[in-house]
């Protein structure tokens with residue numbers, strides 16, 4: 316046995332090295348404690364509850380002033396002449412924040428500053444980084460929970476339940492689960508067949524360069540996650556938040572800093588999109604584009620990286636989670652009440668401004684009268700208005716541009732003989748950007764209203780003929796998006812058939828449940844096709860995107876012979 320292993324070692328080319336005895340203790344992140352993780356519980360905000368009182372106080376505090384939000388590079392706060400305001404979407408003459416756009420020079424300064432912080436941060440043991448993440452999560456779950464909720468409600472027009480699942484629970488979950496998954500990743504070590512002869516190990520290094528994190532308006536948690544997750548693996552980040560989520564994102568940023576993220580590791584850089592995008596993609600030090608937002612913006616960034624590919628130090632990684640055209644498919648055996656209630660929730664919560672919102676519903680003719688009646692009964696009770704008032708189901712859409720875009724689809728429905736608006740259709744931007752929850756029945760399932768992302772409170776319905784279930788699943792699959800989808804069926808065999816047939820149509824598939832509401836660690840999130848690179852934020856593989864593993868082989872036995880045994 317021993318002779319065979321000696322021969323094998325000589326064949327693979329073992330070189331002697333007796334001076335160094337096992338680097339593993341250096342490579343291994345010593346002192347990394349084991350721990351488990353659970354989701355942050357959602358609070359109820361029932362009348363008289365402590366959390367409701369705290370929320371009301373926070374709403375009053377953040378609603379009483381126009382917050383002033385600087386650009387932050389290292390420890391320096393910067394204010395430029397490019398003054399901008401973040402309006403309340405539901406009261407657009409009343410801003411919640413004043414902020415400043417960075418110039419290209421300032422974006423470059425943020426890149427340079429981050430790079431100067433990189434080496435020291437990369438060397439900080441993972442155990443200490445995890446401590447910072449746990450501290451930040453605990454602060455967000457307690458002391459600052461209502462600041463995150465209130466700034467999200469006022470600035471992004473979310474109701475309390477929508478703010479709570481996003482700015483409080485999901486953000487806390489991202490921090491805790493990323494820490495957990497990072498720790499789990501270090502547990503894998505490669506095989507060492509005989510560790511007294513050869514010891515193999517793997518270490519997870521941060522990437523050289525900087526990460527450009529670009530976040531959307533619709534989830535405070537996504538901004539916090541895009542900016543923080545890469546730092547856990549030793550990266551430095553230049554974060555461009557969305558103009559329409561400045562205040563909540565700045566609140567999250569301040570908490571991360573207070574918890575211990577050092578100056579320069581995340582620089583907070585509000586900027587005009589193209590100014591920021593042109594500058595970061597022109598930098599030879601770009602290591603990752605960590606993007607969530609619309610398809611056209613991500614395609615644009617991808618093209619810029621492609622055009623600049625020869626100038627980079629390495630190959631920048633491109634992570635993009637983009638839009639969706641998410642479906643609910645109803646089988647003739649479905650539970651009608653569940654279909655109606657969950658479709659209304661999925662399509663209209665937060666005004667349909669979730670990437671996962673249901674925007675196309677397929678119903679068999681035999682069930683349409685019933686489901687239509689159930690949905691219209693709910694619809695008449697759905698109120699919209701100031702999201703801080705508990706009677707309102709959703710607030711305003713985010714800004715003037717979104718209002719005009721969504722309205723153009725409703726105008727299209729009003730003008731098309733193939734489309735029939737059966738509920739809603741009203742749009743009013745007098746005080747806030749309000750759009751009624753709108754339900755459109757489509758004779759033509761290929762109409763643009765059933766194919767394009769609208770990102771607003773518009774639900775399109777196609778009534779298919781009974782017996783045409785399989786053909787309708789094919790129809791669903793012809794959409795260019797692939798984010799989320801749901802089927803409603805009490806027929807198990809059909810559910811299994813649909814699961815296969817719809818396999819490539821979405822990254823998050825639901826059975827008898829709505830297409831929204833993924834939870835970190837439970838339904839890792841992301842889609843394929845033009846919906847994105849499907850890196851599954853909130854899942855176990857996400858952190859791998861932000862590290863460059865190094866495999867180390869150490870050998871403890873000398874190689875005195877250069878000839879292979881068969882040559883002798």
Ligand SMILES: NC(=O)c1ccc[n+]([C@@H]2O[C@H](COP(=O)([O-])OP(=O)(O)OC[C@H]3O[C@@H](n4cnc5c(N)ncnc54)[C@H](O)[C@@H]3O)[C@@H](O)[C@H]2O)c1
Nearest residue numbers: 530531532556557588589592608609612636637638639670
């Ligand atoms: N798949 C997901 O996980 C997910 C989650 C949330 C939102 N989304 C999608 O995000 C979109 C809504 O968000 P949005 O309206 O903020 O998207 P958006 O594409 O308009 O903006 C996203 C971010 O990109 C920035 N940006 C714009 N042009 C840029 C450029 N040239 N270079 C660099 N950055 C630029 C914006 O300022 C913003 O910060 C929807 O399409 C929605 O489906 C997807």
Ligand SMILES: N[C@@H](CCC=O)C(=O)O
Nearest residue numbers: 533669670671831832833
């Ligand atoms: N996690 C969210 C999707 C975020 C997109 O906007 C959901 O599943 O509802």
